[in-house]
Amino acid sequence: MRTPLLVIILTFSITIIGLVLIPGVDGNGNPYHMSFLDAVYFVSFMASTIGFGEVPYEFTYAQRLWVLFSIYISVIGWFYAIGALVALIQDKNLILELDVAKFRKKIKNLKEHFVIILGYNHATKELINRLNRDGKRIVVLDKSQEKIDELELEHFMPEVYGLRANVETPEVLRLAGIKKRNCKAVITLFDNDYKNTKIALLVKLLNNKVNIIVKSSTKEQTQHLKNLGIKNIIDPFHLIANRFYLAVSAPHLWILEQMLFGHDLYMHEHESLPNGKYVVCGYGRMGKALQESLNKSNTDCSFIDLKSAKHKAQKNSAIYGDAEDYQSLIDAGVEDAAAIIAATKDDLINLTILLTAKKINPDIYTIGRENTIDDVTIFQSAKIDRVYILEEIISEFAHRIISQPLTHQFLQIIHKKDDEWGKELIDKLKQKTCYNPEIFELRVVKSQAYALTEYLKNGNSINLGLLSRDLSDRKQRAKIHILMVKNRKEEITILPDENYCVKVSDRFLIAASEEARENFELLVNNVNEFEYITTGKELKFGLIRQLLEKN
Amino acid sequence: MNTQKVISGFFIIMAMTLNFGFFYGDIDKFAHHSPYELFVAIVVNLIATILKLGDKTQVGSVLLATSLVADIQLLAAAIVWGVSLYVLSGGIQNYAQVIVSLSGGALLANIVSVIIFVGDTLKSKR
Structure with a gap:
C-alpha cells in the first residue's frame, strides 16, 4: 500500500x-x-x-x-x-479480517447469556428457530461462507452472529466467546463423530464450566464421550430406538414422553404399534439400535442388510423396488409381517422400500426414517404411518437441554420407570388437569415469580397445596399438577406432595391446563392475587383506600 | 548496509532539516520564510509518514505518531497561509507568527522522530 x-x-x-x-x-x-x-x-x-x-x-x-x-x-x-x-x-483476506474484527466487537458487547452453535445445517437451523423464540442469543460458526450468507439472509431477531471459520481450532472458539462467563453452552451436531469428539474435548479444556451438547451416533462413541465427562450427549438412533421400545412395550411411558413434546394424554389409534413380526431394512447405526430395543421387548424381527450407498452404486438408481428387491422383501417375510421399518441413510430409498412393502402387503404398518427435514412433505403425501425425522429429533432435544433443563431431566427419569407408574401418573394428570396439559418450567426468583419470592423472603412459608388453589375460588383446586421440583442444592423431588414447602430458587416442572397455567403465572407474580390465595382477603389497593383503612 | 534504512533515514532526517530551514529566521519577517521550503517540507514529511506505515512494533507506532503530528502542523501552517492570503482581509503579515510557530511545533515532532529513529538504529545489532 x-x-x-x-x-x-x-x-x-x-x-x-x-x-x-x-x-x-x-x-x-x-x-x-x-x-x-x-x-x-x-x-x-x-x-x-x-x-x-x-x-x-x-x-x-x-x-x-x-x-x-x-x-x-x-x-x-x-x-x-x-x-x-x-x-x-x-481483497478477500482483508474482508475476512474486517469481518473477524466486527464479529469480535459484537461478541465483546454481548451481555446476555448466549449459546455457540457449530455448523449451520437443517438441524441447527431448526434449533436456532426454537431458541430464538425463547429470546436466547446465539453465535454460529461454519466453515463455508455460503452457509453464513444463508444464515444472514434468514434475518433472525434477535440477531444471530455468524462467522466463517474453521471450528476445530481453539483460536476460533475463543473468538466466539467460549471463555466468556455468559457463554452458557456449546452445541456441536456434526454428522462426523470424530469431529464432534474433538470439538467436545477442545471445549472441555478451554472452559470447564460451559455446557457441551454433542451428537453421537454409536454406543461406543457415547461411552467415549461419557468418559470425557460430558453429560449432554444426543444419540438420535438411541433416542429413536428408545421411543420405539416404549411405544411397543410401555405405551404409557411413551405417552408421557410425548406429552413433554406437546402431545395429549391419549394414544391415538394410528399411533399404537401392531403386535407381530417386524422387518427392518438397513442394518447400520439405526438398524443396530432398533435390534436392541426389539430384542428387549421380545419382538420377532428380521433384517435386510441394505447399504444405501452400495445400493445406489450397484443399481445406478436411488429407487428400491425392482424384481430382485421385491424378492428380498418377500424373503424377509413382508407378506405376513405386522410392520416394516426403513432405516437407511437415504430418504428416497426409505420411501420406496415402504411403498414396495405396501404393494406386497397392503395392511403392513410402515415406519420410515427421514434424514432431512426438507423431505417432510414427500413423506407426508406418501401416507407413511410413522416417520422419525432425525434432524428434528436432534434439534428438539438440543433445544430442550438448553431451554427446558427440567423437562429433559424428567424425560430421563421417565425412562427408568415402569409402565405401571406411567399409567398411574397419566390417570392422575387426566383427573387433576385436562387431557392435553401444557408443560412449563418456573423458577422461584423475582424475575419469574415476583409475589411468591417476596413472600418467601419476608420469612413466610407456603406449601404446594395452597399454591395450587384456584384464583376464582380458593377453596377449589386449580387444574395444575407439579411434576418435579429441583431445589437450590440440585436435589430432585419427583411428584412432590401437597405438603412440600416452597423455597426460594426452587425450580418447578408443572403440568397444567392452558387456563390454569395463565392463572398460576398471574398468581405467583401479582401481589393482590397472592394475598387472596394465602389469606382469603382481597387486598385493598389504591392510596385512598389504604388511608381509609388506617384511620 | 541496509538500503531500506538509508531511504527512510534520508526522508526522516530531511523532513526535520527542511522543517528547521523554514522555521529558522525572525518570526514575523516573511522574507526569512520561503513558501517553497514549506512546500517541500510538507512533501518530504508526507513521504516520511508513508515510509513509516506498516511497522507494527511499539517504536514504529510512536514514529508514525510523531510524523502525523508534524504533517498536521505543517498542513495547518500552509492552510493558514493560503486562507490569510486569499480569503481574509487582514493581510498576511498579521498571520506570519501563527504560520511560523505552527511549523515550530512540527519541528519539535520531527526532532522527537529523529531521536527515536537514531536510538532504534543504535540499539539494532545488525
Whole structure:
C-alpha cells in the first residue's frame, strides 16, 4: 500500500512545483507566478481528470508544455493509486479480517447469556428457530461462507452472529466467546463423530464450566464421550430406538414422553404399534439400535442388510423396488409381517422400500426414517404411518437441554420407570388437569415469580397445596399438577406432595391446563392475587383506600 | 548496509532539516520564510509518514505518531497561509507568527522522530 501513496505524493508535488516555478502572463500581459493555492487547485482537478480548464489565466506555451507532461504522470499515478485502493478493499483476506474484527466487537458487547452453535445445517437451523423464540442469543460458526450468507439472509431477531471459520481450532472458539462467563453452552451436531469428539474435548479444556451438547451416533462413541465427562450427549438412533421400545412395550411411558413434546394424554389409534413380526431394512447405526430395543421387548424381527450407498452404486438408481428387491422383501417375510421399518441413510430409498412393502402387503404398518427435514412433505403425501425425522429429533432435544433443563431431566427419569407408574401418573394428570396439559418450567426468583419470592423472603412459608388453589375460588383446586421440583442444592423431588414447602430458587416442572397455567403465572407474580390465595382477603389497593383503612 | 534504512533515514532526517530551514529566521519577517521550503517540507514529511506505515512494533507506532503530528502542523501552517492570503482581509503579515510557530511545533515532532529513529538504529545489532 505504500507505493501507490508515494506515487501520488511524488507526481502531485513535482507537477505543483513545476507550475509554481514556470512564469506565466496574466490577463493584462504582465508576467506573474502561479501561487501554490492555484497550483494545488489546478493539479487536483487535472489529475482526477475533472478538468475545469486553464486557471487563473490562460497558460503560456511554456506552461502548456509542462502541463502536457504533468497530465501523463499525474493521471497515470492517480489511476494507479485508486486502482490499488479498490483492489485492497475487494481483497478477500482483508474482508475476512474486517469481518473477524466486527464479529469480535459484537461478541465483546454481548451481555446476555448466549449459546455457540457449530455448523449451520437443517438441524441447527431448526434449533436456532426454537431458541430464538425463547429470546436466547446465539453465535454460529461454519466453515463455508455460503452457509453464513444463508444464515444472514434468514434475518433472525434477535440477531444471530455468524462467522466463517474453521471450528476445530481453539483460536476460533475463543473468538466466539467460549471463555466468556455468559457463554452458557456449546452445541456441536456434526454428522462426523470424530469431529464432534474433538470439538467436545477442545471445549472441555478451554472452559470447564460451559455446557457441551454433542451428537453421537454409536454406543461406543457415547461411552467415549461419557468418559470425557460430558453429560449432554444426543444419540438420535438411541433416542429413536428408545421411543420405539416404549411405544411397543410401555405405551404409557411413551405417552408421557410425548406429552413433554406437546402431545395429549391419549394414544391415538394410528399411533399404537401392531403386535407381530417386524422387518427392518438397513442394518447400520439405526438398524443396530432398533435390534436392541426389539430384542428387549421380545419382538420377532428380521433384517435386510441394505447399504444405501452400495445400493445406489450397484443399481445406478436411488429407487428400491425392482424384481430382485421385491424378492428380498418377500424373503424377509413382508407378506405376513405386522410392520416394516426403513432405516437407511437415504430418504428416497426409505420411501420406496415402504411403498414396495405396501404393494406386497397392503395392511403392513410402515415406519420410515427421514434424514432431512426438507423431505417432510414427500413423506407426508406418501401416507407413511410413522416417520422419525432425525434432524428434528436432534434439534428438539438440543433445544430442550438448553431451554427446558427440567423437562429433559424428567424425560430421563421417565425412562427408568415402569409402565405401571406411567399409567398411574397419566390417570392422575387426566383427573387433576385436562387431557392435553401444557408443560412449563418456573423458577422461584423475582424475575419469574415476583409475589411468591417476596413472600418467601419476608420469612413466610407456603406449601404446594395452597399454591395450587384456584384464583376464582380458593377453596377449589386449580387444574395444575407439579411434576418435579429441583431445589437450590440440585436435589430432585419427583411428584412432590401437597405438603412440600416452597423455597426460594426452587425450580418447578408443572403440568397444567392452558387456563390454569395463565392463572398460576398471574398468581405467583401479582401481589393482590397472592394475598387472596394465602389469606382469603382481597387486598385493598389504591392510596385512598389504604388511608381509609388506617384511620 | 541496509538500503531500506538509508531511504527512510534520508526522508526522516530531511523532513526535520527542511522543517528547521523554514522555521529558522525572525518570526514575523516573511522574507526569512520561503513558501517553497514549506512546500517541500510538507512533501518530504508526507513521504516520511508513508515510509513509516506498516511497522507494527511499539517504536514504529510512536514514529508514525510523531510524523502525523508534524504533517498536521505543517498542513495547518500552509492552510493558514493560503486562507490569510486569499480569503481574509487582514493581510498576511498579521498571520506570519501563527504560520511560523505552527511549523515550530512540527519541528519539535520531527526532532522527537529523529531521536527515536537514531536510538532504534543504535540499539539494532545488525
